[in-house]
Amino acid sequence: MTGRHQVVVNDEDQYSLLPLDRPLPDGWRATGFTGDRQECLDHIDEIWTDMRPRSVRLRQEAEGSAR
Numbered sequence: 001m002t003g004r005h006q007v008v009v010n011d012e013d014q015y016s017l018l019p020l021d022r023p024l025p026d027g028w029r030a031t032g033f034t035g036d037r038q039e040c041l042d043h044i045d046e047i048w049t050d051m052r053p054r055s056v057r058l059r060q061e062a063e064g065s066a067r
Contacts, residue, residue, distance in 0.1 A: 005040045007033040012053040015044045 004020040008028045016028070017040040024030065033043050050057065 003036070004034055005037050007031045007040050007043055012055060013050075013057075014053060015048045017041065017044065 005017045006020055007015060007030075008018050008024060009015050009031055010028050015031075017037065018024065018028070020034060033040065035043070052060070
């Protein structure tokens with residue numbers, strides 16, 4: 001698979017890549033990073049350091065501060 005891709009993120013702070021010629025699916029937004037497939041995967045590996053969905057992180061942080 002070749003061609004240009006873009007890194008996208010959803011409201012849960014989960015990242016993915018999408019070919020540039022495809023429309024953004026509902027619930028996803030572009031991050032502004034584009035490149036070939038491997039460049040996008042490398043970028044995601046670099047920036048997505050906490051794999052927990054945003055809602056889980058917030059709940060766990062709230063539970064931790066309530067103790």
